[in-house]
Amino acid sequence: MNGVIDQYRVEQKPYYHTVADEVDLYEAAYGVRMPMMLKGPTGCGKTRFVEYMAWKLGKPLITVACNEDMTASDLVGRFLLDVSGTRWQDGPLAIAARYGAICYLDEVVEARQDTTVVIHPLTDNRRVLPLEKKGELIHAHPDFQLVISYNPGYQSLMKDLKQSTKQRFGALDFNYPEHAVEMEIVSHETGVPREVSDKLVSIAERARNLKGHGLDEGISTRMLVYAGSLIAKGVDPQNACRVALVRPITDDPDMRDALDAAVTTFF
Numbered sequence: 001m002n003g004v005i006d007q008y009r010v011e012q013k014p015y016y017h018t019v020a021d022e023v024d025l026y027e028a029a030y031g032v033r034m035p036m037m038l039k040g041p042t043g044c045g046k047t048r049f050v051e052y053m054a055w056k057l058g059k060p061l062i063t064v065a066c067n068e069d070m071t072a073s074d075l076v077g078r079f080l081l082d083v084s085g086t087r088w089q090d091g092p093l094a095i096a097a098r099y100g101a102i103c104y105l106d107e108v109v110e111a112r113q114d115t116t117v118v119i120h121p122l123t124d125n126r127r128v129l130p131l132e133k134k135g136e137l138i139h140a141h142p143d144f145q146l147v148i149s150y151n152p153g154y155q156s157l158m159k160d161l162k163q164s165t166k167q168r169f170g171a172l173d174f175n176y177p178e179h180a181v182e183m184e185i186v187s188h189e190t191g192v193p194r195e196v197s198d199k200l201v202s203i204a205e206r207a208r209n210l211k212g213h214g215l216d217e218g219i220s221t222r223m224l225v226y227a228g229s230l231i232a233k234g235v236d237p238q239n240a241c242r243v244a245l246v247r248p249i250t251d252d253p254d255m256r257d258a259l260d261a262a263v264t265t266f267f
C-alpha cells in the first residue's frame, strides 16, 4: 500500500527563504502534532512554506484546494461503482490520516461549514476520522498532521471559520517579506539581477501602501515573480510590470494610472 502515499513525497528540496522564526515554530508544532493554521495575504509564501516543511520533516504532503462546492465526501471518501461492483475510495484526508501525511487544506474558509466539521475529531486528542458510510474509524497515523491556510480579511462574516474550528489550531502569521529578503526571492526564482528585483520590490511596496485606499490587496511576491520571469524572458520591464503587476489588481483607471506612474519612476 506504500505506493498510494509515495506519490505525495516531496523529492526535491523546495526553495524557501526563511522570513522569521516560522521554521522552528512549525517544527516544534509538528513535534507535538499540533494542527496548524497559516494566515496571510495571497501570494506571500504559505504554500511554498508547507512544501518546504514537508520536505524538511521527510513527510508526504497531500494538498487539497478547498471550494464551496466541496462536500465532506470529497475529503473523506466515497463508494464508487465499477465493473466489479462497489468499492470504497479513500479521499485525501483519509489517505493522509491512514498513511501518515501532512494534509494541507488550502483556503479552508471556502468550504462550507458542514464540510469543515469533518476535521474536528482529527484535530483534538482523539485524532480519529470516522468514515461513516463505510462504517470504519481511522485512528490517525502518528505522522499525520493537519494544516490549513486562509487569507484573513477576505471572507465575509458568513464565510469565517467557526471558533470551534479555529481553536483547534495553532496559527502562524505570514506577510510579504522585508525588502532585502523579497529581492533575493524574486532574483532566485526568476534569475533577474538584483538591480531589477530591487525595483520590482519598490513598486510592490508603493502599491501595498495603497491597500485600503483604493486597492483591496497589494502586489504580492507571486506577482513580482511573474513580472521578473517576463523581464528575464526579454520583455520590456515597463510592459512586464503593467501586465504582471498593475492590470491584475485594479480595474479603476485612476488607480491604474497611478500605479503605471510608479512603474515609470523605477524603470
Ligand SMILES: Nc1ncnc2c1ncn2[C@@H]1O[C@H](COP(=O)(O)OP(=O)(O)OP(=O)(O)O)[C@@H](O)[C@H]1O
Pocket (backbone or CB within 6 Å): 015, 016, 017, 018, 019, 040, 041, 042, 043, 044, 045, 046, 047, 048, 049, 106, 151, 177, 185, 189, 221, 222, 225
Ligand atoms: N519565503 C519565500 N521563499 C521562497 N519563495 C517565496 C517565498 N515567499 C513567496 N515566494 C514565492 O512566491 C510565490 C507564491 O507563494 P505561495 O504560492 O506560497 O503563496 P501563498 O501564500 O500560498 O498564496 P495563496 O494564498 O494565494 O495560495 C512562490 O511560488 C514563490 O515563488
Ligand SMILES: [Mg+2]
Pocket (backbone or CB within 6 Å): 046, 047, 048, 106
Ligand atoms: Mg497557496
